[in-house]
Amino acid sequence: xxxxxxxxxxxxxxxxxxxxxxxxxxxxxxxxxxxxxxxxxxxxxxxxxxxxxxxxxxxxxxxxxxxxxxxxxxxxxxxxxxxxxxxxxxxxxxxxxxxxxxxxxxx
Amino acid sequence: xxxxxxxxxxxxxxxxxxxxxxxxxxxxxxxxxxxxxxxxxxxxxxxxxxxxxxxxxxxxxxxxxxxxxxxxxxxxxxxxxxxxxxxxxxxxxxxxxxxxxxxxxxxxxxxxxxxxxxxxxxxxxxxxxxxxxxxxxxxxxxxxxxxxxxxxxxxxxxxxxxxxxxxxxxxxxxxxxxxxxxxxxxxxxxxxxxxxxxxxxxxxxxxxxxxxxxxxxxxxxxxxxxxxxxxxxxxxxxxxxxxxxxxxxxxxxxxxxxxxxxxxxxxxxxxxxxxxxxxxxxxxxxxxxxxxxxxxxxxxxxxxxxxxxxxxxxxxxxxxxxxxxxx
Numbered sequence: 070x071x072x073x074x075x076x077x078x079x080x081x082x083x084x085x086x087x088x089x090x091x092x093x094x095x096x097x098x099x100x101x102x103x104x105x106x107x108x109x110x111x112x113x114x115x116x117x118x119x120x121x122x123x124x125x126x127x128x129x130x131x132x133x134x135x136x137x138x139x140x141x142x143x144x145x146x147x148x149x150x151x152x153x154x155x156x157x158x159x160x161x162x163x164x165x166x167x168x169x170x171x172x173x174x175x176x
Numbered sequence: 177x178x179x180x181x182x183x184x185x186x187x188x189x190x191x192x193x194x195x196x197x198x199x200x201x202x203x204x205x206x207x208x209x210x211x212x213x214x215x216x217x218x219x220x221x222x223x224x225x226x227x228x229x230x231x232x233x234x235x236x237x238x239x240x241x242x243x244x245x246x247x248x249x250x251x252x253x254x255x256x257x258x259x260x261x262x263x264x265x266x267x268x269x270x271x272x273x274x275x276x277x278x279x280x281x282x283x284x285x286x287x288x289x290x291x292x293x294x295x296x297x298x299x300x301x302x303x304x305x306x307x308x309x310x311x312x313x314x315x316x317x318x319x320x321x322x323x324x325x326x327x328x329x330x331x332x333x334x335x336x337x338x339x340x341x342x343x344x345x346x347x348x349x350x351x352x353x354x355x356x357x358x359x360x361x362x363x364x365x366x367x368x369x370x371x372x373x374x375x376x377x378x379x380x381x382x383x384x385x386x387x388x389x390x391x392x393x394x395x396x397x398x399x400x401x402x403x404x405x406x407x408x409x410x411x412x413x414x415x416x417x418x419x420x421x422x423x424x425x426x427x428x429x430x431x432x433x434x435x436x437x438x439x440x441x442x443x444x445x446x447x448x449x450x451x452x453x454x455x456x457x458x459x460x461x462x463x464x465x466x467x468x469x470x471x472x473x474x475x476x477x478x479x480x481x482x483x484x485x486x487x488x489x490x491x492x493x494x495x496x497x498x499x500x501x502x503x
Contacts, residue, residue, distance in 0.1 A: 073255045074255075077256060100205070102213070105206075116235070117206070117233060117235070118235035121243075122240075125244060143205065145205050145209075146205070
């Protein structure tokens with residue numbers, strides 16, 4: 070039960086953080102696997118079955134834009150943050166900084 | 177088929193209709209990039225085991241496709257019972273089986289009203305069956321969720337089914353459908369020739385006559401058989417057009433279930449023929465009617481289960497189909 074509870078809470082904590090990280094990372098254009106590697110290189114490993122569907126969801130919500138383009142003679146789908154996504158990211162980061170500061174004071 | 181392609185084709189099976197090609201192309205590119213990246217680091221091609229490990233890390237095709245359908249909803253009963261990947265499929269199963277049950281019960285209620293006698297308890301029956309379906313679907317999907325979690329690190333992409341489907345030719349479809357029409361026509365001819373089965377069962381049952389329940393069942397089988405001709409007739413006329421064919425089967429089975437259930441509800445398939453009432457004939461009629469309740473009840477339950485399963489599969493295929501597709 071303790072492990073289940075921890076896992077549930079950990080997932081809750083990660084869910085929002087991953088979205089912020091993806092939006093922030095996509096201020097520079099990436100395709101799926103390159104984005105996953107970039108996040109991993111920054112210490113945030115995200116499962117493939119979470120990340121790729123998330124990109125589609127964020128695009129559907131108008132926070133990302135994407136296009137198929139050829140790179141190294143291969144067609145890849147490149148994502149970058151949209152104007153709406155950037156505005157939302159700014160607000161989320163402000164919120165995150167407030168929470169972070171509050172937590173620092175509490176801890 | 178290459179294990180990667182087999183995996184991708186299995187993912188495609190469960191993806192939302194109209195987006196499969198795009199999603200699979202992107203997934204293919206990402207998997208390929210990951211394999212090449214790992215090969216670049218190792219300085220050699222990946223072994224099959226290593227390729228399998230890459231696919232395993234992506235997740236089971238059903239869960240991957242489920243993520244593309246997910247809106248984040250899940251079922252939590254104290255702890256997560258059905259996760260966000262399986263929840264969309266759980267919702268589809270519930271909607272399809274609930275709608276099918278509702279339709280079947282409407283059929284039964286209408287047939288009962290036409291048959292007269294005791295009123296059919298529609299709402300009580302609907303609540304009972306919907307609650308039963310909710311419980312069964314929850315148990316099944318919770319079991320699936322637990323199984324996927326337990327096998328997350330051990331499932332084998334090489335064991336996924338090959339998904340290439342061979343479509344039979346138009347001639348084969350037409351010939352099959354024509355034979356079906358012939359067989360159904362033969363059955364109809366025999367059925368119309370035997371409106372009173374007791375006459376054919378000899379002098380032992382001469383003290384009995386068909387009751388109102390038999391007439392309901394007779395009409396139900398007749399109507400259901402006529403409706404079952406719609407699908408093969410459509411196949412003969414337009415073999416390529418396959419949309420919503422399952423609806424014809426659904427209505428054919430639904431009519432049988434409705435009339436059979438109404439006849440069970442009525443309960444009097446045979447009645448004593450003699451007046452004044454012969455005690456022995458009355459006892460024989462009681463025994464036969466009790467046997468019919470059991471036998472026909474079983475047939476109705478089995479047909480209902482098959483009908484619901486077919487409706488779920490049919491609805492699922494419609495749900496997956498691109499909006500532009502007409503065949």
